[in-house]
Amino acid sequence: MATLIWLQTGACSGDTLSLLNADSPSIERLTADGTLDILWHPSLTAGPPGHLGTLIAAVEAGAQPLDLLCVEGSLITGPYGSGMFDSYRGRPKIRIVEALAARARVVVAIGTCAAFGGIPAAPPNPTDCTGLQFDRESPGGLLSPEWRSTAGLPVINLAGCPTHPTTITRALAMLARDQPLELDFLNRPRLFFGAMVHQGCTRNEYHEYDVEETQPGGRGCMYFNLGCQGPSTLATCNSELWNRRSSKTRAGVPCFGCTAPGFPREGDLFRTEKIGAVPVTLPLGVSRAHYVAYKNLAQAAAPLRVKNREMEP
Numbered sequence: 399m400a401t402l403i404w405l406q407t408g409a410c411s412g413d414t415l416s417l418l419n420a421d422s423p424s425i426e427r428l429t430a431d432g433t434l435d436i437l438w439h440p441s442l443t444a445g446p447p448g449h450l451g452t453l454i455a456a457v458e459a460g461a462q463p464l465d466l467l468c469v470e471g472s473l474i475t476g477p478y479g480s481g482m483f484d485s486y487r488g489r490p491k492i493r494i495v496e497a498l499a500a501r502a503r504v505v506v507a508i509g510t511c512a513a514f515g516g517i518p519a520a521p522p523n524p525t526d527c528t529g530l531q532f533d534r535e536s537p538g539g540l541l542s543p544e545w546r547s548t549a550g551l552p553v554i555n556l557a558g559c560p561t562h563p564t565t566i567t568r569a570l571a572m573l574a575r576d577q578p579l580e581l582d583f584l585n586r587p588r589l590f591f592g593a594m595v596h597q598g599c600t601r602n603e604y605h606e607y608d609v610e611e612t613q614p615g616g617r618g619c620m621y622f623n624l625g626c627q628g629p630s631t632l633a634t635c636n637s638e639l640w641n642r643r644s645s646k647t648r649a650g651v652p653c654f655g656c657t658a659p660g661f662p663r664e665g666d667l668f669r670t671e672k673i674g675a676v677p678v679t680l681p682l683g684v685s686r687a688h689y690v691a692y693k694n695l696a697q698a699a700a701p702l703r704v705k706n707r708e709m710e711p
Contacts, residue, residue: 399432400465400574403498404439407491408484408518408527409471412560413509414441420563428567433574451487458497466573467502469495469530472511472518473540476526483525492540499541503549504573506556508566513555514659521664535659555585559656562634565590584659594682595628595653598636607700608693617707620652622677625668627655629681
């Protein structure tokens with residue numbers, strides 16, 4: 399049984415809500431079957447006042463083993479590096495995170511805020527937020543790029559705004575059972591961040607034939623005009639549907655690329671930045687020259703059914 403402490407720093411609690419919706423496996427199942435021993439979670443622990451402080455002291459003293467330290471929310475370092483914009487009983491939470499991270503077997507950043515800084519770290523970043531081991535795209539956040547847990551691992555980044563429910567629980571189950579998780583260059587597990595949101599999107603046929611929407615509400619592709627980041631964003635949103643039912647693109651909303659370190663990007667989220675007629679950000683693995691040639695041929699080759707946005711028979 400792996401001991402777990404879940405701390406919230408500069409968070410909206412969205413990842414906690416996601417965790418509570420997980421069903422494959424659920425957090426209840428992981429505790430009932432002996433996989434996890436949740437020492438502290440702000441929404442699940444019914445300890446007396448001061449329980450968290452006592453627990454933190456015990457971990458720091460080495461009296462309480464800690465296997466998994468989960469951090470939800472941006473790490474707030476302001477004002478002037480003191481961290482006092484976000485404190486617990488007069489102690490900056492960033493100092494608490496550093497102390498517990500030094501004792502933990504594995505440290506997990508739950509959500510893009512904890513991983514990369516997220517929305518609070520977007521310009522002008524008034525509270526001087528950062529991620530645990532990344533500052534948006536740059537290595538090194540609260541912890542240095544060289545930092546490693548007692549198990550020899552960097553911070554495991556489960557990015558998302560919020561992170562998909564099953565990504566959280568499956569990753570925690572694997573880490574609790576000492577199962578290996580191959581990481582990408584942003585320290586995200588490839589198992590959950592190895593495919594694009596574009597894969598499994600119900601609008602793929604419209605994308606391939608360059609059948610574009612200019613206003614929300616249609617069946618066509620939202621990549622060319624409405625800012626959809628699905629072809630360049632790694633996440634499980636269309637292969638592992640939210641609530642087993644839907645996703646942003648299936649509901650007619652563009653993917654905003656919330657698992658990426660640069661989220662949220664500057665500018666209009668519902669507009670595609672272009673050079674001429676070609677989007678600035680191309681699908682992963684596609685060269686600009688090939689894309690221009692493809693785009694010029696795609697619309698002409700589109701079947702009438704696709705051009706008319708008709709459902710397949």
